[in-house]
Amino acid sequence: MDAAFTNRNPGSGDAPNMKLADLPTPCLVLDRQKLQRNIRTMAGNLARHKVPLRPHMKTAKSVDVARLALLGQPGGITVSTLAEAEYFASHGIVDILYAVGITPAKLEQVTRLNASGANVTVITDDLLAAEAIAAHPANIKALIEIDCGEQRGGVLVAEDLITELANRLGSHLIGVMTHAGHSYQGRSIAEITRIAELERSHVVYAAQRLRTEGHGISIVSAGSSPTGRHAETMNGLTEFRAGVYMFGDLFQAEIDTHARDSIALTVLTSVIGRPSGRLLVDAGALALSKDRSTEASPHDFGYGLVLDVQCEPALGNAIVRKAYQEHGVVELDPTSPIAAPVGTRLRILPNHACLTAAAHDRYYVVDGSDDVVAVWPRMNGW
């Protein structure tokens, strides 16, 4: 198999003498200064609440980013796939919460991981899965997933199902967790603050209920990037989870969770054609993703906002209006003409960093200039 082509497998480390002008396009460019500032901001928010961070690595999927996100934190992470768990464990990050509902069949992979030195905790909201965890010969630890209003996964705090789940899990139960994914729908800071309190209060109430019923609950875990930014209190939480805050994206900027000029991730692209009033670029649906999460935002950025290679808004409000597989169609801002011959390099701010990053196998790291100071690999897939 052709590892050289399916994944060019860069090594972590320095990339001397490379500049943005030298990179193959499309590719991901990660601004380390902005990344570190975003990480410091979230750490500061949580320090005020005296709650440690278990960073969610589903956005970055990079051990180099994880090491920065873990500075000053206890060392545990959150993941969204067991492939992420394998990857991070192989790099020595072993305290892992797999924050997607487990199936009985996946317990084998968790067992193999834990037997090799990892400490993967699973989550469930399902009686069959809870039974499978309890019946499994390996001593797998689990959290009960609580629905704090998003109506995706999880048990409602008033349901008797919580008690049933806890009883079936028995000694495998070590805590509760929730995720206020609906904070992404908040359209004001006040609304996000209100949702943050729902997130906190639901999971804390669930923990109290289970403790009253005689269960040992040591982990009370909540989190999302918007609620991490705007929560007024985190009383009762033992840890907080968030991920997209590291990079930020246009959607997070639209909901006032992230400053637009602190978005650390861009897609470097080249102009490949110049139809009238537009530019064709080599970042299309694969390089950007087809995520349209800013569609209902105050600003609809299409498939991304187009900046010049220095990350300055020299093109005004130029956005990627259409995304074919490998072609992006940039609608130019008529008030901001730009000379952009074929070959011109541009940078595109993504709508949704988690999905945009997922098509790429590495980050080209810059420190605010056009010098590439490192190449950080990222993993993908399942």
Add this chain to the structure above:
Amino acid sequence: MDAAFTNRNPGSGDAPNMKLADLPTPCLVLDRQKLQRNIRTMAGNLARHKVPLRPHMKTAKSVDVARLALLGQPGGITVSTLAEAEYFASHGIVDILYAVGITPAKLEQVTRLNASGANVTVITDDLLAAEAIAAHPANIKALIEIDCGEQRGGVLVAEDLITELANRLGSHLIGVMTHAGHSYQGRSIAEITRIAELERSHVVYAAQRLRTEGHGISIVSAGSSPTGRHAETMNGLTEFRAGVYMFGDLFQAEIDTHARDSIALTVLTSVIGRPSGRLLVDAGALALSKDRSTEASPHDFGYGLVLDVQCEPALGNAIVRKAYQEHGVVELDPTSPIAAPVGTRLRILPNHACLTAAAHDRYYVVDGSDDVVAVWPRMNGW
């Protein structure tokens, strides 16, 4: 770097004793019987027109699929990235058309490929790029890209720019090409047939014009899957290009280009939760893509149509209504109740096969049953 985790690098070949029930989810399942039938259908269409096929490998990105698609054809392929060109050339498929507008900087990679035995032809609609091709010390061959109405890339046949491009390319010019991407917008077979004739006539007219002006035009290349299916004549074309026909998808089915029960590609997923009236599955926005191309179709399939593990419509009109990064929310058809406990395996027909496949590093190949008969790697990225 952790090739084992970023890309599990399966080898091509048999996968004895694996069944769909054993596979990690989410993953791609490819039905070889349907694939071969789709390939035979397109080959038959083109044989009637006496035009050879240069299959577009941007959908499958697999040498195993390419070998099937090339049966009875001259042996050249089309690609959408230079990484695809590298991959296929390394497997001995060397006659390659890179069908995305070239930039001057990318000529170096083309040169390296051709020096190592490949024969990569590029396309352009830009004077600067044409000059760079002509000035480059390597003898790179190029086609002029013609716009037959899609208004994405390409030159209009009546523009003087065609002559200017041809003059700058000089002896590097070997032909013309076009792609009727707007055939995807056709909403009847009659409309697609009409667009097919625009595709054919524009590129044939461009070839005639350039021949009249004294240029040697040996390649007259057109193609898209819908026009390949519904063209009435291909007179004057020397080759045809298409890709998504190999797999098909829900969008192609909606525009009457592909039978829904001939879609060869599905995403195998597991139920991970059962909120009221819905199922949560482990195929979300990454495993399916956020493509919504059926949104304006007669049937809006959300992020995909959900079948049982045998690929039968046992769930009625159940579709993936929401797609989070790793969670799909299946809206159940109230007229088709299904017992689907956590762990149940389902298969999802994709909206857009090219984008769905791109998150995955392999195909698990079946022959109509639930036995996995082979594992075929695929490449991704740039």
